[in-house]
Amino acid sequence: MKTTVFVSGIRIYAFHGVLPQERAVGGDYVVDVRVDYPFQQAMDTDEVDHTLDYSRIYDLVREEMAVPSRLLEHVAGRMARRALADFPLAGGVWVRVTKANPPMGAACQGAGVEVELRK
Secondary structure, rough: OOEEEEEEEEEEEEOOOHHHHHHHHEEEEEEEEEEEEOOOOHHHOHHHHHHOOHHHHHHHHHHHHOOOOOOHHHHHHHHHHHHHHHHHOOEEEEEEEOOOOOOOOOOOOEEEEEEEEEE
């Protein structure tokens, strides 16, 4: 059985980018995280101690997005590696970071990166 805890569509303002202006002014980002987590016991007990509290995923995203980086690849990688370290029962993690308005002269809903790490 595969069980997953996720938080999707986290909207956050952060200061990432290759261009100095991006890091100075900031921009809007959307982050999605899925953590493969064995919560079979919680399905039977209805106890939060038997699962991964998704507010912990949100806190991880908020803290890592507050650290300015040039590349979204770096941000996503930090989040994925930290999730595996912070949640020892996790079997894997998937992170998507989307820059809502990338400075590339094109009208789009966003551009970004995804990373998936497995134990």
